[in-house]
Amino acid sequence: MSQLATSTTDTAVAVPAAEASVRQPRWESLKPLVLDAAVPTASYYLLSKGFGMGTLAALAWSSVVPAGRTLWSVVKERQVNGLAALILAANVVGLLLSLVAGDPRLMLAKDSGVTATIGIAVLVSVVGGRPLMTAGLKPWVTKGNPVRMAVWERLIDERGQFARMERMFSVFWGVALLGEAAVRAVGAYTLPVDTMVWLGGVIAGVTITATVVVSGALVVDPMEKKLSEEVAALGR
Template sequence: MTKNTGTQGRTEQQKQNPSALDNFLPLIVDVAVPLGSYYLLKDGFGMSTFAALGWSSVVPALRTLWGLVRERKVNGLAGLILLVNVVSLMLTFVSGDPRLMLAKDGAVSSTVGIGILLSVRMGRPMMTAGLKPFLVKADAAKEAAWTRLVSGASARSAAFLRKERAYSVVWGLALLAECGARVVGAYTVPADTMVWLGTVFVVGAIGIGMLVGGGLAIAPMEKMLKAETEADPSHGEAEENSSLAGSTHR
């Protein structure tokens, strides 16, 4: 009986080195799908705010239920999104104030921001899911160096972990600031202006997250990861063996 070791090997490698899409998938399902479906149903299909909120709550509701049934724990981010949608449904039902509707859209940003900050508090910074593939770049030596750094086995671990947490904190605070700006704008700026200004706030928050997070955390983490990789004895041996193999072939 022949075993398909090639397929098994690829599957095992995918588990050990997940792609950027694999890392971002939970965030996409829990946040992007509910948010995207809300705007698609509301603006694309002309549904009422109440109906769009209701239908966009289906995915986070199912994710929360699935977590309770299968893993016996609440999916934190999906639960937060669901809670925001439920509260928004209640507000929509009891009030027809357009300014309240504009302010309510900031609830999504604040939910994601709070979720990111809570993940830092729990020792599992959410933004690391997208940061790791960007820094490691599917390099086995860098992967091993990353593991040592985050496990506390390296002298650089404490500094590395501080920068890892700082990156998520920057994004969490940027999104909370975007929410605050949206709420203030909803009650001080004309509603027609606020419709497009809200998008400017979102883009601004993303820009701040990228610029500040990049300078404060990504650049130092890259340097520490490079230093840790070069300090690994096996890394030097691998390069030497590679050079010897090359000279033998010549």
């Protein structure tokens, strides 16, 4: 009976330990996305919409984290943190465009300039061999599992179909963001201002939803299937 109790206790301790070992890699893989993109974006909306801070001040304060992360990566790691630098660049563009006043149509088109900056940066990152959208794709596909993460790295290093799908994911998002920016810019100068005030958000929402669905079907699902097959082949 005591042996059974000991075995049960060991199992009870082992399960949380195993879960913790999975959560830790998952957090580590998601941390760059959270710190470099989610925190600055959420900070901007919280400061501007929640606390009524002006656009310039909200953009400036929300740039602190990506600016610090970019500087740290250059000084400490001798390389540029791509995602943090992207968010910082987008905020700088927003700051510059926010200085323009008096033309309501130009102010409506301001968001298109920020979106276009992000879209171009994402496409350039693909050409440079370091797709920026992988920061969100990898944690989703690997689910923070150490074995799946190791298989991911191997498949990427093989530079086959799996690596091409990784790049294609960023291409989908880069093209979608550029297209959305173009449509909103045209709308800002061809449609009534009152119409574009609400239509701009609809265009952005439709673009994001459509891109999630298309990239999910053509990239994410096949990558998850391939990764699962490779893991199963390892017997784990």
